[in-house]
Every structure is written in structure tokens, then in C-alpha cells.
Amino acid sequence: MTLRLLFRLVSCLLAVMKYVSPFCxxxxxxxxxxxxxxxxxxxxxxxxxxxxxxxEWAVITGASDGIGRALASQLAKRGFKKILLIARNDNKLKDVATELELVAPTPVKVSRLIIDFAAESAEEIFKKVSEAVKGQQIEMKARKxxxxxxxxxxxxxxxxxxxxxxxxxxxxxxxxxxxxxxxxxxxxxxxxxxxxxxxxxxxxxxxxxxxxxxxxxxxxxxxx
Structure with missing residues (x-):
């Protein structure tokens, strides 16, 4: 209980400090x-x-490098069955997909989707993602x-x-x-x-x- 209170105290202190200029x-x-x-x-x-x-489904954007790649690796290690990787560079995504298949404790289906958010319209991106997950029964809203x-x-x-x-x-x-x-x-x-x-x-x-x-x-x- 003491550690929990200390953690909350530090969080509250940081929250106050960020709004006071001398303490930035x-x-x-x-x-x-x-x-x-x-x-x-x-x-x-x-x-x-x-x-x-x-x-058992995960969709990860920015999955070719950095935090996205690290997160994809962790989800594969935890036993996720299907992982959709989204990024701009297909060569990097292929490397990530190979890595996930190696670290996963059970067989994992890894799909890749190449999207450039700076070059494609929202309608195009929505259509591509919808096609990539079609029939996979993600349905978060329906399942609540x-x-x-x-x-x-x-x-x-x-x-x-x-x-x-x-x-x-x-x-x-x-x-x-x-x-x-x-x-x-x-x-x-x-x-x-x-x-x-x-x-x-x-x-x-x-x-x-x-x-x-x-x-x-x-x-x-x-x-x-």
C-alpha cells in the first residue's frame, strides 16, 4: 500500500509541475x-x-521499426494467432514477419499491408484496411x-x-x-x-x- 501511494504521489507531482513554468x-x-x-x-x-x-487478432501501425516492431514481437511471444503489420516499407515488414514466426511459441499468421499515410487518401486507406481484415471477425463494436x-x-x-x-x-x-x-x-x-x-x-x-x-x-x- 505504501508503494502504491508513493507512485500516485509522484504521478500527481509531475502532473502539477508540467503546468508551472518555473518547473518545466x-x-x-x-x-x-x-x-x-x-x-x-x-x-x-x-x-x-x-x-x-x-x-487473438492484433493490427499494428508503424510495425516496421521502433516501438511498433517491438510491440509486434511481444504480441507474437504472448501467443497471438493473427497479426496484421502496417507500414510503408515492405522489405522491413518482411523482416518483421520472419522475426515474429521465429519468436512465436505457437503458429502465427502474419499479414502485411503497405500504406503511406502521407500519399494516400483516408478513403483509400480505409478501403485497404477493410479488405485486409475482411471476414476475420474482429468486430470490436459488435462484441463490445x-x-x-x-x-x-x-x-x-x-x-x-x-x-x-x-x-x-x-x-x-x-x-x-x-x-x-x-x-x-x-x-x-x-x-x-x-x-x-x-x-x-x-x-x-x-x-x-x-x-x-x-x-x-x-x-x-x-x-x-
């Missing part, structure tokens, strides 16, 4: 040096999430069960680095999008991973917590 620098330092300790507390206090309880995880960033909370304004804006939009989805997606859980306690610009932060995949609610401070 200190807040940034805390993201880098205190958050690894918070991750350890989170793993100890809250344990892991049984992702297979939501279903599912999980959506958006990858956040400290850039949505702190003043951006020079020339990073567009990046910060997209992460702020992602956070607001998650908050709205939580209200309108009845029965589907929506989380934003990483805008508060995970160090910015760090893939290893998610991987370090991957054994339990602690999920942070977009509507709350801290990990839950």
Missing part, C-alpha cells in the same frame, strides 16, 4: 530520470495485462470488447524542441483523440501509452516494460 525544466528531467523508477513501481504494483482476453493503444509522447505536454512543432502537434492530437474514443467506444478500452511517465524519444522504455505491458489510461495520471 525540472519536469523534463524527471521524465528522463524518475520515470524508469516509476515503471518499476508500475510493474510491481499493477502487474501485467492479459491481452489475449481481448481477442477490444483494446486500442495509441503511442503518446512527452512532446504533447512540454514545449517542443526547435523544428519539432508539427511532431508535438500530432502527439497532442493523438492524446485528444484517445480521450474522445474513451467516451464514444462503448465496451472498447482505449489507452494512450507514454505521454506522462515514459521518457520521451525512448523505444527502450516500452521494451523495458514489455514483460507486463503496463497500460496508461489517457484519462488519468499514472499507470493503471
Amino acid at each position: 525544466l525540472l519536469y523534463s528531467m524527471c521524465l528522463h530520470y524518475v520515470s524508469p523508477l516509476c515503471l518499476l513501481f508500475a510493474k510491481r504494483l499493477y502487474g501485467g495485462v492479459d491481452l489475449l482476453s481481448y481477442g 470488447k477490444g483494446l486500442i493503444v495509441c503511442v503518446g509522447s512527452g512532446a504533447s505536454e512540454l514545449p517542443s524542441d526547435p523544428l519539432y512543432a508539427a511532431y508535438a502537434a500530432t502527439k497532442g492530437a493523438s492524446e485528444a483523440f484517445c480521450r474522445s474514443l474513451q467516451v464514444c467506444c462503448n465496451g472498447i478500452e482505449v489507452y494512450e501509452q507514454g505521454s506522462q511517465l515514459l521518457p520521451p524519444h525512448s523505444v527502450s522504455a516500452l521494451v523495458a516494460c514489455s514483460s507486463t505491458l503496463c497500460l496508461q489510461s489517457a484519462s488519468s495520471e499514472g499507470v493503471g
